[in-house]
Amino acid sequence: MQQASDNSMLGIYVSVPFCRAKCSFCNFASGVGTPEAMESYVERLCAEIDGAGANAVSLGAELPRRVDTVYFGGGTPSLLAPQQLRRIFAALRRNFDVADGAEITLEAAPGQIGDAILAESQRLGVSRVSLGVQSFIDRESASVGRLHTERECIQEIVRLRAEGLIEVGADLIAGLPYQTAESWEHSLEVATGVGLTHLSVYMLEIDEDSRLGQEVIAGGKRFHAHGVPAEEISAELYEQACARLPRAGFTQYEISNFAGAGHRSRHNVKYWQRTPYLGFGLDAHSMLRTTTGAVRLANPDELGQYAGAQSAREISRGGVTEAFEETIFLGLRMDEGVDFQGLAAAFPNELTKPCAEAVRDLVAEDLMTDEDGRWRLTLRGRLVSNEVFGRLLEGVAV
Template sequence: MAGVYISYPFCAQKCTYCNFASGVSPAALQDRYTASVIAGLRAAKWQWTPETVYLGGGTPSLMDPRLFLDEIPGRPWREATIEAAPGTIRFEKAAAWRAAGINRVSLGVQSFVRSELARTGRKHTAETVAGDVAILRRAGIESINIDLIAGLPGQTRESWTESLDWIERIGAPHASVYMLEVDEDSRLGREILARGSRYGAGDVPDDDAIAEFYEMAVERLARAGLRRYEISNFAREGYQSAHNLKYWRREPYLGFGADAHSFDGE
């Protein structure tokens, strides 16, 4: 069955480690972009009815996703996900998402450790995330993902364990664990490649330590009931992402917006 991916590449800040096509832009550009994506959705030839929708980015929780969702056939979708920045979710917003068909939220947490977050440019704390999860549940959204990054500056076995413990503490049914990518497309990556020290570049754990963190995640998350079901994704039974699995199963999807692509299944 087919899916839809829409990118909203705007953010409140540009995180030091981020190598996505995303960033801070004037409101007028965001409005023009949104209008352009809506035009693309209206012009799309739907050869199938989508069963999954994924709003990624960027930070799509900064805009009203109904503007996009209202243009997509197939509601109620089996799974409709929105990526959200911790600390930006109010009950009214979450309830409106739920009413619009969104039944899954992916929180860009990256770390639950204050000192690690401070160096990335993220403004939330572990308590912020716990509060967001409570709001989402109250609004009827149980399927919640937490993104974590292994390899942030200053990360240690102890601090990584603290982040993994928080997954169990808040009862998240899904976690994505990504290893830090070092390349020219992020400020932190450029600094590491130049052997500089800004953004904590000198304190990034070495490759062996990051590999060990990943293996720790596999073991710790399994104890919390989240089994690895593909390279970076872990879930309780019944909470695997149907949309993400399409990419592995080579099922078709239509992509809209910056940095998005489509796949016809062939």
């Protein structure tokens, strides 16, 4: 059973931006790396972790030493060598107090978790694995460059559970090339019946910086761009998941996330609840408290820049208005929504009043609900959440 995340504790994100192959839809700061590049990166990563305390002091930020969640994302962190993972953990533990029972998550691709790295990760405290499945239909997976089959995915999940990992989750994408309501139903059926405890469901984003996105925009056929369903169909597939997964015991607790009872991602909840978190590595982001608000950091998204200079980080400081905006759009991502009474107690009337007026219009349009002062997005609102957030905040003076 998962523990509640302590708001006084820090969450840590570790970026490992190396993959065996890059998906055609991906625009993340990741790619195929040589063993030499990965070794050099781990050295730089450990140095950044060792400098975290001094960096926080220079920014006037509060840096909690106690840590209750660690998330290794990427990329494919399971491609690290066992000794590299040990060195990263050693750096974390000499600079922070990782709590007993901390939620430690490792992202992985099915078929790309070797026996040695699995054993070492468990020895070091990894308690949760998140698999980039995307689809249990072989044709759909292959169309975007995934290297696994449905059979391999199932075998991987069964193997991880047999090795004692209770928390095993997977990502699924609605809107992949050639996807239909019938094939999507198959993926949902497999996902809910194979022993997973957590599911993240995303609608395919046609990003102009990805290979697939460029081809879709150009109207071409490379990367199976001609097989990408219309946005309306992707939205219908998402709605299908929102209806199907709760019936199978996966409660939706955030726009894209569903979990069995007691199996929410404590680390991801930190982002939505504006709890301090610290990111290390390529394109990693951080949010720390200061005496006047918060400071946000963003590491470079180019490997050469990250390796060369820590001073290349982007730094932004936020005050009351920024905190209010984040409370709205992050809080509404979660199923529990935003409590207006708490909002009014924490923020001035000139911020809350125009937002409350906008809520009335959005409720009338069935994009939000307002039940006893608690604001939530409806299913329609989730599908156009960016539009809803924009309308809620358009009257807020920046």
